[in-house]
Amino acid sequence: MARRMRRPVAPARPAGTAKKIREARLEIDAIDRAIVRQLARRAKVVAEISRIRGAARRDPKREREVQRNAERLHRATARQSGVGYPDRAVGEIFRVILEAGGAVQAEATAGRSPRPRRPTGNRDRAPSKRRLKQKES
Numbered sequence: 001m002a003r004r005m006r007r008p009v010a011p012a013r014p015a016g017t018a019k020k021i022r023e024a025r026l027e028i029d030a031i032d033r034a035i036v037r038q039l040a041r042r043a044k045v046v047a048e049i050s051r052i053r054g055a056a057r058r059d060p061k062r063e064r065e066v067q068r069n070a071e072r073l074h075r076a077t078a079r080q081s082g083v084g085y086p087d088r089a090v091g092e093i094f095r096v097i098l099e100a101g102g103a104v105q106a107e108a109t110a111g112r113s114p115r116p117r118r119p120t121g122n123r124d125r126a127p128s129k130r131r132l133k134q135k136e137s
Helices: 017-053 060-081 087-109 129-136
Strands: none
Touching (some): 017 087, 060 087
């Protein structure tokens, strides 16, 4: 006859832990809202640059500079605070932001206001003709 395994009992949490977690999560929510507001502000400036330039054109040299600056700033901030995300993660976050800026530029030069896009969830599909055309610009 097989013995039943007992579920391990979780150690008791100190009093007030749940409240501290709730407060920390509220702080994260506030930070997330600030990040989204700053992304919207950045998109507005990207659109303005595109309108001034008169074309939706990405600048790879500038994008590398922005990514390096973000990574450098993050390293300095992480050193100061004693905690931070991996450098690779920060670089990837900025790569996505810069890539999304291309869509903002395309819409701004086409005379449309940027609108949020719903994620497709399928990143493995072939790029559309529109995306290929944007990359050529």
